[in-house]
Amino acid sequence: MKRTSKYIFSICFVLSSFLMQAQAKKTDSIPVKTNRYGLRVGVDLFKLSRSFYEKDYKGLEVVGDYRISKKYYLAGELGNENKTVNDTQLSFTTQGTYFKVGFDYNVYDNWLDMENMVYLGMRYGVSSFSQRLNSYEIYNAHPYFADVPTVISGDKFSGLSAQWIEVALGVNAKVFNNFYVGFSFRLNNLITNKKPENFDNLYIPGFNRTYNGNFGVGFNYTVSYFLPIYKKKVVVIAPKKEVKKKK
């Protein structure tokens, strides 16, 4: 135990010395460092590609963020999904539109002119959708009369909605010029869920599959393009202070 803590300490020490060195260098060689601010818009390739290889899925998500300070980004997603689920007992199609707004907080310290992100984010999601029950089976634990009917339904439930909170953990890296590639994992928690009568929202566009409770998970893989709007000079002493503050 003692040994490991010593080990960790020494690693931290070495790393911090690197940091100091880097910063020292910066002050020497590059007198002015600028941060670029602007709008980044992209598309979720995960949903897009699934639309091609998954027969029962059509989806599109546009993502965007706007840098409001050194670490904070205003972020959001807008999407549309059409998903058919064929379970053993049920078959249904969910169709709807959603949007999510929130922020991303970049925890990654970029060196020099790097513009990468490792971020934690929060979103508030709203989805408006409809469901169509294609067919269902009546669960009969004792089928004495051998009647386990599959009922072709076609019932449509419209005007459904849901709202939820998302916690996102993601990466966004500049690959070349103003192009970025990133992915994020999301944990969702439903706040409101307007369910249809005699059915349930088993899939919510933007939220994905629902479970027994309020939880859900999400994932996206994005390619985006950055539109620079203005630049801000970085005061060299300022980041040093922040590094100290964090510790």
Next chain:
Amino acid sequence: MRKIFLLVLVLALSFSSCEKDDICDANTPTTPRLIIDFYDITNPSVTKNVTNLGIVGEGLTTGILFNAVHKIQVPLRLTDDSTKYSFVLNAGNANTSLIYTDVLQFNYSRKTVFVSRACGYKTLFDLNNDASLPNPYIINNTPTASQGIWIKNITVEKYNLETENETHIKIYF
């Protein structure tokens, strides 16, 4: 910063408590069977066990046998609003003069109720409870009869069948 990490961790941990929901759990109340409780006609407050009571659905050859129990579970048809059974007491007895058969028909309406992703839907039954509808039970095809050969009296305890933890019909013999 640390708070957000903690939040993520708590959220992640909360997933471990989620139950698997792709398989319909046997404890979930789904389509109920008709629960009949047997009572002694000479002492109506006391339950009476049946001996080799075989019930055979109309049009079927194999039946369900109950022995030394006073409560039986009768599956109802999900595709029809009535189910007819032959209730054979002392079924399979070597002495055929001891075998008594009464035919019981149950009349009901059905409704389909959503259960869950894994279970789909269930059917709930409402035994007829309206003078304009056929009787909830008809014994030996005689709508006016309230007793048969070995069945001395029938009462409906609960018209709406929701679970199997309740008695729907009492038969006195």
